[in-house]
Amino acid sequence: MNGLYLTSPVVYLAAASAEIAGCFAFWAWLRLGKSVWWLIPGMVSLAVFAWLLTLIDVSTAGRTFAAYGGIYIATSLAWLWFAEGAIPNGWDLTGAGLAIAGALVILIGTQVAG
DSSP, rough: OOOHHHHHHHHHHHHHHHHHHHHHHHHHHHHHHGGGGGGGHHHHHHHHHHHHHHOOOOOOOHHHHHHHHHHHHHHHHHHHHHHHHHOOHHHHHHHHHHHHHHHHHHHHHHHOOO
C-alpha cells in the first residue's frame, strides 16, 4: 500500500467532488426544474466517481468506502458553501470533523494493521 497518504486524499477529494456533482445534476433536474440533459454529465460524473474509488490503495472495498464517507461529508459541506451559498454552521463543522477523524482512524489503522 505504498503512497496511501500521498494519493488517497487527492483521489478521495476528486471522487467526492465527482459524486456530489453527479448527484447535484439529478437534484437540479428533479428539484430545480433543470433540463433532462443535466443527467448526461451527471451520469458521467457518477461513473468517474466510482472509477476513482478503485484507485485508492486499500485492499478492501468496504474500508475504502468507509474512509471515503468522512471525506464525502466534509466535501459536501464545501459544496454547500461554495456552490449553494449557504455557510455551514457549527454543528455541520463539528460533524465533519468527527467524520474526518473517523476516516483517519480507518486509514491509519489500515497502515498499522496491514
